[in-house]
Amino acid sequence: MSPAFATLIDLLAHNAKAHADRAAVVTDGNTLTHAMLCEAVQRQAAALAAMGVKRGDRVLLLAGNRPEVLVLLGAAAWLGAMLVPLNLRLSPAEMGQQSRDAAPSLAVIDAGCAALWQAAWPEGMPGVTTVVLEAVTLSSLVHVGAPTAAAAPRQDDPGLGVLMLYTAAVEGQARGAVLAQSQLTASARQIGRVWSLAPDDRWLGVLPLFHAAGIGLSLALLAAGGACVLQPRFDPTAAVAAIDEHRVTVCATFAPMLGAMLDAAQAGGASLASLRIAMGLEPASVLDRLAEVCPQAGFWSAYGQAEVSSMVCLGLQRERPGAAGRAAAPSEVRVQDAAGRLVATGMEGEIAVRGPTVFLGYWDAAQQRPYKPADPWHRTGDLGRLDEDGWLWFTGRAAHKQLIKTGGENVYPAEVEQVLLEHPAVAEAFVFGLPDERWGEAVHAACALKPGAVATEAELIGFVEKRLARYKRPQRVRFGPAPLDRVAPSPEFPRDCGDVSP
Known part of the structure; x- marks a missing residue:
């Protein structure tokens, strides 16, 4: 059972002694042991401090699944700062809004995301230092001296967060959920207890680390002395190969990832024999296939x-x-x-x-x-x-928090409706989710146009896509007279918004 850690630093320090030479993070052929991870966090804390990051500051992060995400989280904990990872699938406008809201002192940008950041801030973010992450280094963003260059780690401040995840765009604008170190370690311990996680367990990191599930599972495995096998991007063939190569025991996915992995396993002859825990939201047909291909794994x-x-x-x-x-x-x-x-x-x-x-x-x-x-x-x-x-x-x-869950991402109708209403032809907009075999749910919209105005379905879909993340765009838009029926139609759109041309 995972020990009870008051802070992330306690977790890392314990592992550095108890599991010093065991793998903590594996990616792209590189392995970071628990001792190396703890040292990297200290070096990174010194680097951030040298750049002026101090207690209470926010460090913005735009990066994929790479070890530096976990190193930066530990360094933020060391300094009493807060890491703010942004969803890579955001539009430049959304990225700009969230980064302004966070008011960071430092922005850390994966080189592969530089174009997206440039689109959000063509002239750079005023007053914010930007550091670009190049190839995976497994140590720190900039070269600094010995780990002792960082001051002693701060104790967890009950009112001071270490991680902020943007979510809940209930009223059309995302809000940052702030989490303390003790809350993250408590969650890691809970998950570890339920699953009986141990140092031999390894998690396949195909979920993004800017999501609560991705970062939560990473910490759960680290708290147990286990390892995170990070996948820089989701590729089903590479994912099943990693399971066999690294003896992965835990895998969590968003639909339709698990189905694609089972296809790849069957096509390539992967055994998946080490897998004992799978988790997600999947249709019965995929669970039946999992039981057939991987009978030892509980879903x-x-x-x-x-x-x-x-x-x-x-x-x-x-x-x-x-x-x-x-x-x-x-x-x-x-x-x-x-x-x-x-x-x-x-x-x-x-x-x-x-x-x-x-x-x-x-x-x-x-x-x-x-x-x-x-x-x-x-x-x-x-x-x-x-x-x-x-x-x-x-x-x-609930009525105050309508939400569409598509491919593991949250889409709040109010956010999409707000954008549709910015179109000069739209008088009313109603956004809702409908069941989708591939993604779980899909975004749909009904619109009423202003008198004499003309707009096409393709035009409105493109209008949304230019302003919001692509996964938030409606799959279909239908038109009807005002006032719109605010009850979601069936997949066949039988109500007034069904087949009325604009």
């Missing part, structure tokens, strides 16, 4: 979000098909009504979470600190019910 369902430091519920799918798992102790999950009152077992209500993994709050850019209501129960904005055995059944989203 786990989960429920979580950035605000609760990754997964807060886990459960073997075969034990309760369709459920999202049970709360991982000591976190608690309950279902309540709009007034915050507990509802009866089996009744639908809003899912609420209480415990050591619940975030500090959303970033208040004006005050430069996190803020959330005093209620210890975090309202997730999701609907569900608890059965008599404590299993959570996800049933949808």
Whole structure:
């Protein structure tokens, strides 16, 4: 079982002694041991301090799955600073908004993402030093002296975050969820306890490290003394080869990644014999294939979000098909009504979470600190019910937080509607999700045009794509008279927005 670590530095320091020569991070043929990782964090902390990063500062990061992400997180913890990784799939406008909101003192940009950053900030971000990450170095961004050049690590400040993940664009603009070191380590311990993670376990890092699931699973494996086998980009053939080569035991995916990996395994003869834990949201057909190709691996369902430091519920799918798992102790999950009152077992209500993994709050850019209501129960904005055995059944989203989950990414209808309404021809816009066999859900829209205005479906889709991440664009747009019906149509669009030409 993973020890209880108060801070990320405690975690790294423990591993540097207890598992010094064991692999911690593996990528592109390079291996960073736990001792090397701890030293790299200290060197990186010294480098950041030399660049002027201090307690409370934000360090913006635009990078793929590479060891420096974990090194930078540790260095931020060392200095009492906060790492702010941005989603690589953002549009330049979204990237600009989030980076302005974070108000960083330093921006670290993967060389492969330089064009995207340049599109967001053609003249550079005013007052912010920018450092470009070239090839994987496994040590630090700039050359500095001995690790002791960094000051002693700060203790975790309960009100000071170490990681900010942008999420929840409920009102059309993303908000930063701020997480403390203790919350990340508590989540890592919870996951490790449920899965009985140990030093021999290895995680296949195909989920992006700018997502809560990716960073949460990385820390869960490190907390257990295990290793993260990072994949710079998702390639199903490379992923299954890595499982066999590195004896990977844990794999988590977003749809449709697992299906593609099973195809690659069967085509290339990969055994996947080491895999014991798979996790994600997959249709029954993919789970049947997993059981056939990889019978020793249990498939786990989960429920979580950035605000609760990754997964807060886990459960073997075969034990309760369709459920999202049970709360991982000591976190608690309950279902309540709009007034915050507990509802009866089996009744639908809003899912609420209480415990050591619940975030500090959303970033208040004006005050430069996190803020959330005093209620210890975090309202997730999701609907569900608890059965008599404590299993959570996800049933949808609350009215104040409509969300479309497409290929593992969150799309908030209000954000897409806001962009559609910026088009000069659009009078009303209604965005909603519909089931999609490949992506889980797909984004769709219904629009009412202004009198005498003309716009085509392709024009509006392209309009959104230029302003938001590509995954947020509607797959289809249909037109109807105002006022629009605000109830999502079926996949066949049988309502007024069905086949009315603009």
